Amino acid sequence: MSASRGSDVRMPAYDVVFFDLDGTLHLSGEPFPCLPEFINATAERYGTTFVAVTNNTSMPPDQYRQKLLKMGLRPEAFELCSPLNVLAAASADDMPRNVFPLATQDVADFLVEHGYETSSPYPAAVLATFDVEVDYAKLSAACQHLTNGAQLYSTHVDIRCPTASGFIPDCGALTHLLESVTSTETVRDFGKPSEQMAAYLRRKHLSAGERAVIVGDRLYTDVALGHAMKIDSVLVLSGEARADDPGLQSDSRPTFVHESFLAFLQTVYTPDEGAPSVKSYAAV
Numbered sequence: 001m002s003a004s005r006g007s008d009v010r011m012p013a014y015d016v017v018f019f020d021l022d023g024t025l026h027l028s029g030e031p032f033p034c035l036p037e038f039i040n041a042t043a044e045r046y047g048t049t050f051v052a053v054t055n056n057t058s059m060p061p062d063q064y065r066q067k068l069l070k071m072g073l074r075p076e077a078f079e080l081c082s083p084l085n086v087l088a089a090a091s092a093d094d095m096p097r098n099v100f101p102l103a104t105q106d107v108a109d110f111l112v113e114h115g116y117e118t119s120s121p122y123p124a125a126v127l128a129t130f131d132v133e134v135d136y137a138k139l140s141a142a143c144q145h146l147t148n149g150a151q152l153y154s155t156h157v158d159i160r161c162p163t164a165s166g167f168i169p170d171c172g173a174l175t176h177l178l179e180s181v182t183s184t185e186t187v188r189d190f191g192k193p194s195e196q197m198a199a200y201l202r203r204k205h206l207s208a209g210e211r212a213v214i215v216g217d218r219l220y221t222d223v224a225l226g227h228a229m230k231i232d233s234v235l236v237l238s239g240e241a242r243a244d245d246p247g248l249q250s251d252s253r254p255t256f257v258h259e260s261f262l263a264f265l266q267t268v269y270t271p272d273e274g275a276p277s278v279k280s281y282a283a284v
């Protein structure tokens with residue numbers, strides 16, 4: 001899709017920009033300077049579709065979206081996708097409807113709102129998420145369901161979540177605990193860089209002929225999702241990855257490396273010489 005405001009509008013290199021959040025848009029909840037404003041301006045001027053893609057399943061997507069609005073993104077400038085959106089759209093073949101959610105109450109409520117049965121004493125599946133309300137009783141119940149034949153699914157594979165004061169256990173750590181105790185293996189997950197997430201993003205956010213890119217600070221989730229979607233990828237050095245990362249020399253390397261998301265956007269959305277630039281537009 002392209003912008004249609006005014007005669008000086010140029011087509012950008014990409015129609016759709018998927019982007020990561022922590023380490024890419026913000027660091028520990030603090031947005032990188034000028035970045036939300038630049039995204040707002042680019043979306044308005046060029047009609048570029050921005051899609052925030054997060055693996056965070058500690059809260060429903062709408063709650064997470066509110067956090068991004070508070071960081072300065074305008075509501076019309078972006079959409080948001082988490083593994084919970086993928087689950088909401090999943091078929092019964094992808095994910096049983098009768099589940100025991102190892103999840104926060106808000107996420108459990110989200111699943112019920114989207115057709116999942118979560119109160120059965122004999123669930124067909126246990127769904128591990130980034131459950132920041134987890135306790136021993138819930139872990140025990142999940143293990144007992146798995147021991148009794150339920151299958152294990154998870155929203156995403158991240159082992160740990162970085163915070164300003166250190167790492168905390170993420171969904172992958174809880175999943176490993178369940179696998180270890182019950183000698184089971186996870187059937188599938190729905191986050192970056194899974195095929196389920198890749199197929200969902202293509203179906204939901206990409207039209208035929210549109211050019212897309214994904215921007216993120218991790219090779220094994222963000223850049224890997226770009227490979228899964230067969231689109232360009234940008235590794236930014238504002239978060240986890242470093243310029244000397246061995247992965248940059250491997251087959252899983254990104255299409256481009258930039259210091260920051262803003263640096264990439266300023267490169268891509270500055271049209272040819274003589275044409276108006278988003279850079280100058282955003283600075284006005």
Ligand SMILES: [Mg+2]
Binds near residue numbers: 021022217
């Ligand atoms: Mg990140």
